[in-house]
Amino acid sequence: MKKRKETLVFVLVVLLLVGGLMLGTFLTKKINSLPELPKPELSEGQRGQLGIDKNVNESTIDKYLGRKDSVYYDIRMLEDPANYEAIDGDRYLSGLVEGFEVVPYPYLVNVEGLPEAVGQSYTGATLYTHADGKYTANYKESKQILNDLFPKDKNIFLMCGGGGYSGMLKNMLVDLGWDTNKIYVVGGYWYYDGEHNVQIKQEDGSYSFWKISYHNIDFSKLTKK
Template sequence: QTDLGEGSKANPVAVIPIQHVDGPLDESDFVAFVNFKYVARDFIKYQVSYISCTCRQAATNYWSTAFFELTLPESGLLDDAVLKTMSFESDSEDHYLSGFWGDSDPIPSGMTYEQIRDEYITWFVGQTYGDLKDLNFITDIDPVAFSEGEGRTDYSIDAYSGATVSTNNIIRVINAIFKHHGTDYHFENDPSLVVAETEAEVPVEESVVSEEAPAGTTVEKLELPPPRDLTKTYKAADSEEEVQATEDCYLTACSSITADNLIDYLGRDDVLYIDLRNYEDYIMKHFRNFEVIPYFGQIFNAEAHTDVSMVHLYGGTPKEPVPVYEESDKMLELLFPKDQTLFLLCQSGGRVAMMMDILAARGWDMSKIYNIGGMAQYTGREYRPYIVDTMEFGIVPEYTVTGLTRVE
């Protein structure tokens, strides 16, 4: 048992079947590993690791890792989903190294990885699952279709006939990730899909959310539980043993409101909802009606009390914060009102725990402050109507302060 998976601070992971093919075209039932699934507004990002070449010794049989983006078509039909991106190198924005080519380069036929990337893989990109699902081997690709399109007239599928391991298993991993894509609830009404019982829809209680309820609201207001669930256990930083939750445990593991039940407590007028991530993360994906107060941008930096170039309110440590300005506590109360119930969110819950340490150290009533975890944990289908997904946007914030008196 691990802490990875749906609802964890990491993105969802999975083990999926893939039918591997070797040089002599013998097929074997292998598995591939989906290292993450990230749901954007109209597509999903995946990173998939799989073994392609089995013809060499284990010391050189490296696994390949491919980055995919597959669309979520308005039709709700998997056949209409498009292979938007496939890469063994950077992601689609060229921000991160998201893939790895594990096969020979060049492959035995003399074909280089660069040729496979530029000529072969590009043929699949832009096509739908309906276009690709009947392909099993490169010999199933229509030679005429392969040479169609701008700049492709000199490309021939016959050039890849000796590259059966690499090229055939690219087809296999594409089919495998498309089939896994079909398990997303977006395709739940696709009549061509048989959904396994374990992947069936998780019902949402009608008393909590209904189709008539606008995003950010609840049907009824439930009594708030105490912020810490003292029946839970957690691993302390200095121990491998599970210990009992206490009132001064501000970790997500000790919280009474998490991804399991936040849906019951959204849209309340007696709660202030705060996102502690930086603006550049917030703008790409966030809960509706959450105010952003960047913890690392405005609230805390360990060196802020000794480095005059920093604008944060506190330095030192979260448990022993050192005010940077004479007005630091006043500013903190403006941002985190003492008389209100606060639901604090970040990416995984870690920043929230540090923020709560600061609030506790500066005299806040911690019986009103909740660590509701991080955006990474809110991957369940019930939360999608409440989340704004605008990955196309970017922001370059500049944090400054004026009119505050720095403590000498």
């Protein structure tokens, strides 16, 4: 009788342990698993012309932040020579969405198609030149830099001020061999109204650029092709 009781208790304890382990594994998996991302889909109307995504954009990006399987880039310059104030924009990177790192699009390729009122953006060295429909690398390291910044096995979220640069960068990456289904054109920070704003411009008019994870490209250290 005693032996039976002991056996029963032993079996119960083992069952509890196994059950607890299984529950723990299940819960851990549930907490760590990432919600599925919708496939990139062009927005309708005018926004679609800029390449902005229908489902992953300024109004929904908060749901997709902080993913380990993704990289997030705001591709504005800290201070753009272009006069974005002429179109009610902001030449300074006065704020950005939390989790977005910065690498200036005008350093990646020559900027084209800006409204006349804005004038010219940065015209210095670039990793690539876009001309006659082709992207040509200007430096031996150009492709490697893009590969490092925009890993092909990650989802890539792109933002800028009004949405234009982001769409252009996606076009460039896809042309150079990136998977279009892994790149999301989130749109423009100037439309962002979410909960994860990082304010760079302060009330006294100064800019706290040190808050930004900024990727500098020192062209003097690269090998011209």
